[in-house]
Amino acid sequence: MSEQTIKVAIVEDDREILQSLVAIIDGSPGFVCRQYYSSCEAALDALCSAPPNLVLMDIGLPGMSGIEGVRRLKERQPTLDCVMLTIQDDDDSVFQSICAGATGYLMKNTPPSQLLQAIEDVYKGGSSISAAIARKVIGSFQQTAPSPLSTREAEILGLLCDGDNYRMIAEKLFVSGNTVRAHIKNIYKKLHVNSRAQAVRVALRDRLV
């Protein structure tokens, strides 16, 4: 079962790179590349009517970018895995790709053995991202600045995010509504906001809850 051939499609505008990729894939047992395109426009319909197991997508394509390509592709084929192939690894490209639906993100200079390993990982339900990119993704989960809020304030902010109003919060914390108001005023001052909506946004963004 693990020896099933993995059908890979490639979208890449550089003819040389495309050919060398096809050669690597097609020349390796267990992998086959029968679909390759030089633009998203050319690839989209074909990939939707005859979906491969996995798509290697260049980011820097002329016309529609690989990121937009993935977005369109995933709209029509949500189960199709896409791995970005790129020269730049700037944060923006990484996160945009991931949000667009990419399952992996590889540098173009990845050695063939790792490339094949990555394809196999994705095929098996994993995700192929390099150590450096994984760190960036993980870093986005971790809060850097320490919370400026007191314990009580953080508690109240949490209830604020749940949509509770003064009265509900007061009841849950066994204090008066006036006290809740006083705390919320302090929270707003500390977060430099002046409405619930903004407070919730900051709270979620900075993981204060």
Next chain:
Amino acid sequence: MSEQTIKVAIVEDDREILQSLVAIIDGSPGFVCRQYYSSCEAALDALCSAPPNLVLMDIGLPGMSGIEGVRRLKERQPTLDCVMLTIQDDDDSVFQSICAGATGYLMKNTPPSQLLQAIEDVYKGGSSISAAIARKVIGSFQQTAPSPLSTREAEILGLLCDGDNYRMIAEKLFVSGNTVRAHIKNIYKKLHVNSRAQAVRVALRDRLV
């Protein structure tokens, strides 16, 4: 420079696993393990006064869990990299660990060669997470359900998240405040909420903006 010895500390309560880990690390050129502990309580002070390059931390420890251990450790030594070592890979443990500050997350059955590779990756500023775990982390960035909102509603929800009130939204969109109110009522219905705070929370959670 790449041949510098990496000092690894281990926190693991199972004596056998601990010994085999120490043997692997210490027996490999370029790696050394001089600090090993069977509980977070025992490790914390020692690791802060004589920080290694990297800590391998078991999650299922008696007493303080490895996740809490990482949290405390990172409070005092924010630059110290921690890699979780665990038998379970349930979503909760993964995300809790990452949010607590872990840089990597490995299964205990990871073969020695990959373990050493992972340690080296982290030491070089990367992040060692297995393909399966990377997929979970990446998946958390990707919206699954299509947005139930119309273009206009999504637009207004975005401004709502910015903290704009009716009047400000109305001015930005060149419509009346009453229209904005009507849209917001529809948004609330579709998102099953009844306040701005809840709407913002859902919008950010489901990436509707």
Next chain:
DNA sequence: CGATCAATTACCCATTTGGGGTATTTCGGT
């Protein structure tokens, strides 16, 4: 061609919110 829905406008009214104050108690640090 009728049905439906998105977008738009409008109004009423009770409740909630936010900004401005003031004050007491408790607790940890200097």
Next chain:
DNA sequence: ACCGAAATACCCCAAATGGGTAATTGATCG
């Protein structure tokens, strides 16, 4: 012993919000 931060509690009042109802226009879909 004193100070400041945190937590508690209260006042007034203008503005914003949320729920209800209703009507018009345009586009899209059977």
